[in-house]
Amino acid sequence: MATDNIGKWAAGVSYGPVLSQTDLYLLNTELEVNPILDNKDENFHLIFNISTGQTGGFNENSRDRLLEFTGKDQPATLPRVQQLVIITDISPWCTIVQNQHGITMKDVCTAMWKEYAENLVTHAELDALAPWLQERVKRAASRNLRRVHFDDTRSSLPRRVDWLMDRIFFDGLRNDKDYALARLGFTAPNVFVMHLVP
Numbered sequence: 001m002a003t004d005n006i007g008k009w010a011a012g013v014s015y016g017p018v019l020s021q022t023d024l025y026l027l028n029t030e031l032e033v034n035p036i037l038d039n040k041d042e043n044f045h046l047i048f049n050i051s052t053g054q055t056g057g058f059n060e061n062s063r064d065r066l067l068e069f070t071g072k073d074q075p076a077t078l079p080r081v082q083q084l085v086i087i088t089d090i091s092p093w094c095t096i097v098q099n100q101h102g103i104t105m106k107d108v109c110t111a112m113w114k115e116y117a118e119n120l121v122t123h124a125e126l127d128a129l130a131p132w133l134q135e136r137v138k139r140a141a142s143r144n145l146r147r148v149h150f151d152d153t154r155s156s157l158p159r160r161v162d163w164l165m166d167r168i169f170f171d172g173l174r175n176d177k178d179y180a181l182a183r184l185g186f187t188a189p190n191v192f193v194m195h196l197v198p
Helices: 003-008 021-027 105-117 123-127 131-148 177-184
Strands: 045-048 055-058 083-087 094-098 169-174 191-197
Touching: 045 169, 083 105, 083 177, 094 105, 105 169, 123 131, 177 191
Parallel strands: 083 191
Antiparallel strands: 045 055, 083 094, 169 191
């Protein structure tokens, strides 16, 4: 992040009002995504594992070690908003991130982790997949179950994170109005597409 942006994205509440959904529509303003969340920060690359919720990062000068995610309390967008809608092209779910005091980057990571790690895929959602994809999701569920040592009494249905198979690392939020319109039937400044990588 350039030096002049450090103050712009600093954690705190001195940014003016937090926009509600109605405010956002009435003002018809675009949101600027925090450079860490859209993968454009030169000093910190976020590593966020959707499966475990673990966050950290690295920069060019310290690729050999994981850095603490110290910017987690920074605003996720400017202007700050009370709600973000996050979709991805590899899953059918829509995650609503909310914070009446303004959404932070920690809010985004926590909401995404809870959405995918705590919720199960329904029978209907699983049945909508081609049989070979169903098998891949089930194999991912079995692999993930062994990896995190879940209790054997857990549901036989996979978790949403299993649907992602190996693409469990966050790779940025982007505004893609065309995809949002095709996927949701509408677009809004606070709708973002999450990209994931293995």
